[in-house]
Amino acid sequence: MQTLYEAVGGMDGLRRLAAVWHRRVMADEVVEHAFSHGFHPDHTERLAAYWAEALGGPKAYTGVYGDETAVVRMHSGNGVHAEMDRRAIACFDQALEDIGLANGDRLRQALFDYFAWATTTTMARYHRSKDDVPVGLSIPQWSWDGLQV
Numbered sequence: 001m002q003t004l005y006e007a008v009g010g011m012d013g014l015r016r017l018a019a020v021w022h023r024r025v026m027a028d029e030v031v032e033h034a035f036s037h038g039f040h041p042d043h044t045e046r047l048a049a050y051w052a053e054a055l056g057g058p059k060a061y062t063g064v065y066g067d068e069t070a071v072v073r074m075h076s077g078n079g080v081h082a083e084m085d086r087r088a089i090a091c092f093d094q095a096l097e098d099i100g101l102a103n104g105d106r107l108r109q110a111l112f113d114y115f116a117w118a119t120t121t122t123m124a125r126y127h128r129s130k131d132d133v134p135v136g137l138s139i140p141q142w143s144w145d146g147l148q149v
Helices: 010-026 031-035 043-054 068-074 082-098 106-120
Strands: 141-143 146-148
Touching: 010 031, 010 043, 010 082, 031 082, 082 106, 106 141, 106 146
Parallel strands: none
Antiparallel strands: 141 146
8 A cells, every 4th residue: 555655745745745834834923933943944854854754755854864852852842832733733734735635635634634643742742841752752653544553
């Protein structure tokens, strides 16, 4: 069976999705705040690499940039931000439409479910302090059937 990574168009498809999502969040007055202290100039490339690994593609993130612990620490210690998360997810949903995935499309739903899950669980779990994030976390794997354990 084709992986989500393959179905979205591999690295090129994920780069496109990451770029569209990033433009949308930078235009959102609430979500943009998460980037107000700056971000890596290769943010969209890193994001695409992370998604690639999570969605059944190559180890494009951990092979170059770091592990899940590093990613979660970047998103931790900022307090609870449910409204920002909700809006980031809405931006992602719109980005899926922007790249041509229609409502009701199985791929769109799987990608949306992944992003919503990751945003509200792994990336939001350690809201008190980045020091609470355990060492040695692995990037969670997501498939057509959801989280792979």
